[in-house]
Amino acid sequence: MTDTSDTRPADSETQPPRQSQLHRLMRYIPLIAPVLLWAVPCWVLLHSGQHWPPPITLGGTALFALGLVGMPLAMARGHGRRQQDPAAIVGDTLLGTSWVLFTWSILLGVPLRLVLAVAGVDESQDRARMVTWSVLGITAVLLAWGYAEARRVPRVRRLDVQLPRLAAGLDGLRVVLITDTHYGPLDRTRWSERVCETVNTLEADLVCHTGDIADGTAARRRAQAVPLGTVRATRARVYVTGNHEYYSEAQGWVDLMDELGWEPLRNRHLLLERGGDTLVVAGVDDVTAESSGLAGHRAHLAGALNGADPELPVLLLAHQPKFVGQAAAEGIDLQLSGHTHGGQIWPFHHLVRIDQPALAGLSHHGTRTLLYTSRGTGFWGPPFRVFAPSEITLLVLRSPHLPHLDGAPDGPAHPTQAGDA
Structure with a gap:
């Protein structure tokens, strides 16, 4: 030897x-x-x-x-x-x-x-x-x-999303997505209240926030974030961290969202049951979490899905669209993300596309995975949005096992193109 x-x-x-x-x-x-x-x-x-x-x-x-x-x-x-x-x-x-x-x-x-x-x-x-x-x-x-x-309250963007594995009992499930609220130096407490009021008019089963709540610590931006506690959902309100949380004491934001009644999905999942059928709602920390040095913070998809029945459809929350590579490899049905702001100030979107696989809207990845990328609800830094409107998104999940009429009140049926600008 x-x-x-x-x-x-x-x-x-x-x-x-x-x-x-x-x-x-x-x-x-x-x-x-x-x-x-x-x-x-x-x-x-x-x-x-x-x-x-x-x-x-x-x-x-x-x-x-x-x-x-x-x-x-x-x-x-x-x-x-x-x-x-x-x-x-x-x-x-x-x-x-x-x-x-x-x-x-x-x-x-x-x-x-x-x-x-x-x-x-x-x-x-x-x-x-x-x-x-x-x-x-x-x-x-x-x-x-x-x-x-x-500075305006975002318009609501509505669309139907058909998921091939979604069982009939889950058809019509209403998912509202807000993200990238970026509460910051400009006090937007009243804006935050109006956003939450708008969300509450949508009668959501599930409300999701995919991170970048604020620029600053939870103690510093608490007043602007508190209206999130008024958001209503018939089933659950869930949240995952964004990269900006890791610039501002991320654990403080996780704790505040928990205090406000939101479920922080930190590499874990919950089961949403409706009509006798079940949807797995999972979430992962932002991809920058591990480099932050915070103990226990990292994007861990296997941990998020641990114990979930692999035959059930999965809705995944991940702040950055580029996590979709891992999601597609695991056969995730739908990933919800933000981060890009749609470029926020044209033509910055060309630089965003260098780093991310999608800019805005619904896109296909792999054999089964759909990704919906929101342009974001707020704005980061410069208080301007040029040719990149903010949004509150209502996604109505559709099962292929039931017939649906195109042009239903909830919006256009089954969009499949990446981006909608």
């Missing part, structure tokens, strides 16, 4: 893997992004041929420089160790404003100048100034509209 006690791994095995150039560049994004968000609009609006009077050029440049310096400082004070809500509001608002300015400066900068040249606007200065006023006008309209969209 060979003694391996003195065996040394090869040098190549002891060396940590070299970081790719892309990973090294990713470290500099927090430094590069603010510069791009403010420098590009500054150049397009002030310095690309407009020839404004010196006071306008100097004053405008100073404003952009102030945004470049002030935004990261305000966000650091607002979302860092100090948790200063006024600073967070300023930083978040500047972030949303700079993103919209940056987007439309790029989209309109060169194309509009070409269009104006073809249209016969001869002076390059005139074309440049028209671009400036167009970008500023579009930005102002989108920010005003986006703010109203973010």
Whole structure:
């Protein structure tokens, strides 16, 4: 028998893997992004041929420089160790404003100048100034509209979802999904009350919250979250953690939701019985839970399904859509998720799609699994929603064992496409 006690791994095995150039560049994004968000609009609006009077050029440049310096400082004070809500509001608002300015400066900068040249606007200065006023006008309209969209009570999105394994006794089960409420620096206690009032009009059998309740600890955001205790469901109210809970003492949120009468489904399940048939309602912690270092927090699907009859249909709550890979491997019937916000401020959804398999709506995965991804009920950070409306979702579960008429009052029958924008 060979003694391996003195065996040394090869040098190549002891060396940590070299970081790719892309990973090294990713470290500099927090430094590069603010510069791009403010420098590009500054150049397009002030310095690309407009020839404004010196006071306008100097004053405008100073404003952009102030945004470049002030935004990261305000966000650091607002979302860092100090948790200063006024600073967070300023930083978040500047972030949303700079993103919209940056987007439309790029989209309109060169194309509009070409269009104006073809249209016969001869002076390059005139074309440049028209671009400036167009970008500023579009930005102002989108920010005003986006703010109203973010602060309103979400519209209810209704749809039927047919699950092949759903027994007849469970047909018509009404599931309401809210998620990503993100109670935060802007006090939305009244908004929270109105959301809960809307949920209560839907006569749900099951109400689900798939995480990211708030930005901040349960003690800090308690007043905004307390209305969740008024939500009514005939069978159960269930909740799973999102990634933002793990920035803000996740166990405190689990305890508060339990206090408010919600069942925290932390890698466990409950059985929902109706009409003599049974649905397994399971939940897992967010995929970031294990890296948080909190004892017992991790996404563990096997634990969530432990003891459940494998012949029964399963409804799974998981905060992030990308958990659907594991769900599909286990043959889960329907996963409910949030996290994406539908991109929240267009065209940020293109970046979301890099990280997630679905942006919004109903999608198929594997041979059996359906995923419903909500755009979210609230908003994170910048108080704007642009081309990504918030939602409260009513899903009516349908059994293939009973006939159904298309165009039923509960909504369109059996949508199957990922996203509905």
